[in-house]
Amino acid sequence: MNTIILDAGKKENIMLCAEAIKSGNLVAIPTETVYGLGANALNEKAVSAIFATKGRQADNPLIVHVASPSDAKPLVSSVPPCFDMIVDMFWPGPLTLVMKKSAIIPSIVSAGLDTVAIRVPNHPAALALIRSSGCPIAAPSANLSGSPSPTKAVHVNNDIGGKIKYILDGGDCKVGVESTVLDISDGTLRILRPGGVTLGEIKKLLQTVELDDGTSSSVRSPGMKYRHYATKAPIKALLGSPSETAEYIKRNINGNTAALMFDDFSFNHPNIVTFGASEDHVAQASKLFDALRELDSMDVSAIFAQIPKEDGLGMAVANRIRKAASGKIISLVFCPGTG
Numbered sequence: 001m002n003t004i005i006l007d008a009g010k011k012e013n014i015m016l017c018a019e020a021i022k023s024g025n026l027v028a029i030p031t032e033t034v035y036g037l038g039a040n041a042l043n044e045k046a047v048s049a050i051f052a053t054k055g056r057q058a059d060n061p062l063i064v065h066v067a068s069p070s071d072a073k074p075l076v077s078s079v080p081p082c083f084d085m086i087v088d089m090f091w092p093g094p095l096t097l098v099m100k101k102s103a104i105i106p107s108i109v110s111a112g113l114d115t116v117a118i119r120v121p122n123h124p125a126a127l128a129l130i131r132s133s134g135c136p137i138a139a140p141s142a143n144l145s146g147s148p149s150p151t152k153a154v155h156v157n158n159d160i161g162g163k164i165k166y167i168l169d170g171g172d173c174k175v176g177v178e179s180t181v182l183d184i185s186d187g188t189l190r191i192l193r194p195g196g197v198t199l200g201e202i203k204k205l206l207q208t209v210e211l212d213d214g215t216s217s218s219v220r221s222p223g224m225k226y227r228h229y230a231t232k233a234p235i236k237a238l239l240g241s242p243s244e245t246a247e248y249i250k251r252n253i254n255g256n257t258a259a260l261m262f263d264d265f266s267f268n269h270p271n272i273v274t275f276g277a278s279e280d281h282v283a284q285a286s287k288l289f290d291a292l293r294e295l296d297s298m299d300v301s302a303i304f305a306q307i308p309k310e311d312g313l314g315m316a317v318a319n320r321i322r323k324a325a326s327g328k329i330i331s332l333v334f335c336p337g338t339g
């Protein structure tokens with residue numbers, strides 16, 4: 001199939017893609033988080049094509065995108081009491097809410113769970129497409145499963161070009177990491193995945209939110225157990241102060257290794273890719289996946305990575321780097337009394 005990249009700023013392109021969605025086809029969509037691979041969420045056959053195109057495991061449920069909070073209500077069997085307060089604050093935006101699903105959500109979307117994940121994206125082209133399609137749009141990230149999420153139309157084309165008809169090019173994704181997933185389906189509010197809305201922002205509104213420690217994530221958020229953001233060469237994430245980890249990289253980098261580094265701690269070496277200053281978590285989030293793809297294009301046997309402090313958006317950035325490293329963490333933290 002010939003994949004056509006369309007300017008998302010043009011109304012006729014939105015209409016063309018809306019027709020494609022209505023007739024059961026897939027469209028890659030820009031959002032403020034990452035590009036999504038969208039299909040009519042109420043059309044089982046179209047949704048199954050999402051799983052096939054990405055190579056996504058069937059037990060990993062999809063996020064359903066709607067244009068307004070009122071459009072979310074028919075998709076859930078009961079609206080939790082905190083819903084209005086949360087969506088007034090965070091929608092449209094990078095916060096996904098997990099709630100008990102209604103019967104109109106096909107079980108392929110929720111991977112057999114009795115809940116559904118929903119959000120209103122904050123991107124004019126995504127909202128225009130949902131409205132013009134007249135249906136909720138199920139959309140996971142538009143990458144091949146396991147590879148870094150796409151934050152530019154060219155990333156989508158590199159991964160799944162030739163497999164879908166249209167990519168709506170809405171420019172670079174502003175946030176750059178996926179949405180925060182917040183489960184409000186029972187009495188306890190739990191963050192299942194850190195993302196574009198920070199724990200601090202949620203805590204300002206809801207004092208009682210828990211951060212899922214991941215031990216039961218196989219049940220609560222199936223997607224969290226899979227390898228994500230993998231590069232061909234293994235990533236070795238470095239735990240320690242930025243100056244300690246930069247020193248380590250200086251001692252160990254060579255022609256056969258590469259590094260992901262903060263702007264303010266990097267040095268002159270052809271295999272270093274930077275992703276923002278050490279304290280600038282907003283820049284790190286927006287540059288991370290593009291940086292991982294650039295590192296992946298290098299012919300190296302290992303990639304060292306600095307990890308930001310886990311405050312604010314740094315929590316989501318650190319979570320993605322740890323996942324990319326699939327647990328391979330080198331700790332440089334000095335423990336007094338152990339030497």
Ligand code: AMP
Nearest residue numbers: 061115116117140141220221222223224
């Ligand atoms: P992606 O679409 O690739 O950004 O991944 C969506 C994330 O949301 C995955 O981690 C899923 O496991 C999670 N998710 C989607 N639906 C649900 C649900 N009903 N319950 C819990 N987690 C969900």
Ligand code: MG
Nearest residue numbers: 140141142149
């Ligand atoms: Mg994904």
